[in-house]
């Protein structure tokens with residue numbers, strides 16, 4: 683297969699994955715928007731955790747809330763738990779890598795905050811422990827997963843939200859996670875600011 687054909691195939695697969703996921707994910711994404719707007723307008727915050735590409739997604743999301751997405755508005759309270767290398771290395775070194783997020787959630791999380799937990803497999807131990815820590819802190823969880831949701835599926839509680847991408851390939855799942863994050867940012871702005879007018 684030549685490279686042009688290979689790249690074209692990746693695009694085709696990504697487009698098809700997104701089309702197949704739309705109907706299943708629009709509902710939980712809308713619920714996540716409502717949950718986060720409620721928390722953010724009530725003085726609470728969103729904490730985000732994930733590994734690898736999903737760590738980058740956490741930072742991407744937090745930057746769009748704290749800074750801005752597409753429209754001007756006051757900054758919104760979001761923290762990526764993936765960025766403090768001193769906390770990550772100290773907890774990883776002194777306890778275990780499994781606890782790098784759960785310890786931060788326990789320390790920083792408050793009742794009413796939301797945990798955005800991002801894992802394509804649903805099985806990363808530091809993410810499942812972070813979800814348990816969030817529940818202990820009386821925080822609701824928005825889980826972005828794929829591959830059936832793995833262990834995260836069994837951990838989520840009734841008032842949590844599961845955005846589970848119906849795909850088995852990590853790259854395709856991550857691409858739909860990023861789209862979901864942009865939908866959440868767009869939806870938060872819509873609820874807070876109303877429909878765009880010509881001046882926006």
Ligand SMILES: O=C(CO)[C@@H](O)[C@H](O)[C@H](O)[C@H](O)COP(=O)(O)O
Nearest residue numbers: 733734735736801802803806852853
């Ligand atoms: O971006 C990629 C693969 O596309 C990787 O960096 C990937 O995020 C890492 O292997 C993660 O450790 C996978 O963890 P998870 O999504 O299963 O929780």
Ligand SMILES: [Zn+2]
Nearest residue numbers: 735852853856
């Ligand atoms: Zn990736």
